[in-house]
Amino acid sequence: MEKGIIVGANTNQLDDIFIKELEELKNLCEACEIEILDTITQNIKSINPKYYIGTGKVKELKELAAYHNVDCIIFNDELSPMQILNIEKATDKDIYDRTYIILEIFNRRAKTREAKLQVEIATLSYLLPRLAGLKRNLSRQAGSSGVLKSRGSGETLKEIEKRNINDRIIALKKELKQIIKARKTQRINRKKNNIKVVALVGYTNSGKSSTLNALLEHSNSLKEVAEKNKVFTTLDTSTRLIKLENYHVLVTDTVGFVKHLPKFLLDSFKSTLEEIKEADLILHLVDSTSTLYKQEIEVTNNILKDLVDKDIPKIYVFNKIDLIKEHFFIEDTYENIIRFSAKTKTNLNHLIKLMEDKLFEDMYLIENTFSYNNVKIVDDLITNYEILEISYGDEGIYIKAKVDNKMYNLISESKNEK
Ligand SMILES: Nc1nc2c(ncn2[C@@H]2O[C@H](COP(=O)(O)OP(=O)(O)O)[C@@H](O)[C@H]2O)c(=O)[nH]1
Ligand SMILES: [Mg+2]
Structure with missing residues (x-):
């Protein structure tokens, strides 16, 4: 892992917004496997065209970088080519800026x-x-x-x-x-399995990865998960197979929204979110501690609207509720809300229940004994659907499963043929 220092210059922002931005940058760096050891900030009236920060600060930066023995320095802004060159000369470290880090994340994802x-x-x-x-x-x-x-x-x-x-x-x-x-x-229809897909969507730092981990920890029937995982060998690193109460689902951690995304990056950003199109449910993660959460929800929803043309059910997960001391009031403009903490696991069970309700509300529970000359349907069931119970008896194979409309009809037809 590379090591780095973050540099921020505050020209006219409110302090806590500025601090949040630096936190976001730290999170972005960590997503690029750069460990942040320190942060330097400066309040200045205007950006220094030569070094971005003041020349005195550059000296301080050089010393701090040498002290921590870091590989790189990351600026919380887009730097001009000249600034990069000058600062690199002055500090003898690799210089990255916010845009570069965002690009690096997009490249990986x-x-x-x-x-x-x-x-x-x-x-x-x-x-x-x-x-x-x-x-x-x-x-x-x-x-x-x-x-x-x-x-x-x-x-x-x-x-x-x-x-x-x-x-x-x-x-x-x-x-x-x-x-x-x-x-x-061409219509996108790449889904091979009937396993449901859940996409975690939201700003960087809202707690998408933490929520995925909380779900993963809960998914305690590990043996079963390991077995199932064999079926999904092609899963990329950001997708996990999770056992909810009764069913397995795939949960995908998507690229986070960032503040002040440079315009020229918007198309790339949207294209990295394409996978949301295939989701059956969206968990919209909201950082409850953000004073701007309403705007953040709106920006996220607008991009989602651009991206997906069908109606995907959504749950608003107001995360970090452990940090909110008073009652947290949420306007009733949002449906399916849940107050949650990925850290303390507050309402985790509630979230899992809600996910299952939303994902499986239009599924049918079937319970049937299939004769042994009906193995084709049994095969299809086992491969593509969640089996709740199965046993092999003299009269046939007993199966309890939840199936979609298509399978439900298939089973009804096969019964009629008898
Ligand atoms: N107090 C508290 N911190 C949280 C919670 N969820 C996430 N965090 C912290 O918020 C930061 C960002 O979380 P992360 O999951 O990386 O966000 P992501 O960028 O959306 O994936 C990390 O420092 C987490 O430890 C929570 O429920 N409560
Ligand atoms: Mg993350």
Whole structure:
């Protein structure tokens, strides 16, 4: 894990909003596997065009960076190419800015071809004017794009890189255009299993990962989960198989919303959220301690509206309720709300129950003994549905399961055929 220091300059924000922003950045860095050892802040009237912070602060920063022996310094803002170059010279450390960290997260989380293209285009557009300043960071980027691997020397290298990058951006945009065109004519229906999918959505720091962990801990019938996991070998790292009260579901931790997302990153951000389209339920995580939570909900919902055209049931999870001392009043504009704490597990059981209600409300409970010459349906049931009970007797296979409409009809038909 790399180690780093965060730098923030407060020009005209309220203190607690500024502090929250730095917390968010810390969380973002940790998502990029950079451990934050310290933070330096400065209240200034205007940003220093040369060093972002004041020259005195730069000295302090250099000493602190040397003291902690960090690999990098991360600024809570987008830096100009010149600023990166100057600060890197002055401190002798790798300099990253907020935008770079966000891009790094998007790079790691982009799954579909479209998302990968979007993110690479954004990354290259960001790198282009910064080639000189980011010389040491290029190797980090090289792995994801491959475009910067070309080797040369001195100035010519930069020229080659510049030309390559421009060519590559043009090629990527062309491919992206084709993908978007193709997508319009094909319906996405990639679901292979009938297992339900839950997406955790919300701002960075709202507690998405903590909630996933709380659910995971609760999912205590580990043997069963391990067995089931074999079926889902293709799961990516952010998706987990979770046992609720009766059923297994897949829970996906999505890329978090961030404050002041640069405009040129919006498309990449949306593309990394594509997986929400396939969700059967959305857990909208809200940081109850945020004074701006209403706005945050609205921003999140607006993006969701853009992204998904069908109605996906939603539960508003007002997290961090342990930090709220008085009664927490929530307007009744939101349906399906729950006051929750991922830390103290307040209302975890309630949340699990609510999830199950929302996910399985239009499922049928079936209880039937299938004769042994009906193994095809039994096979389908076992592979694709949640089996609550199964036993093999003389008359056949007894199964209790919850099934969807399609399977329900299939079973009814097979009964009639007898
Ligand atoms: N007090 C308290 N802190 C929480 C709770 N949930 C998360 N946190 C803290 O909030 C920060 C962000 O949580 P995290 O799960 O990483 O948020 P994410 O960015 O949405 O995945 C971490 O420092 C957590 O320890 C909670 O219910 N109560
Ligand atoms: Mg997280």
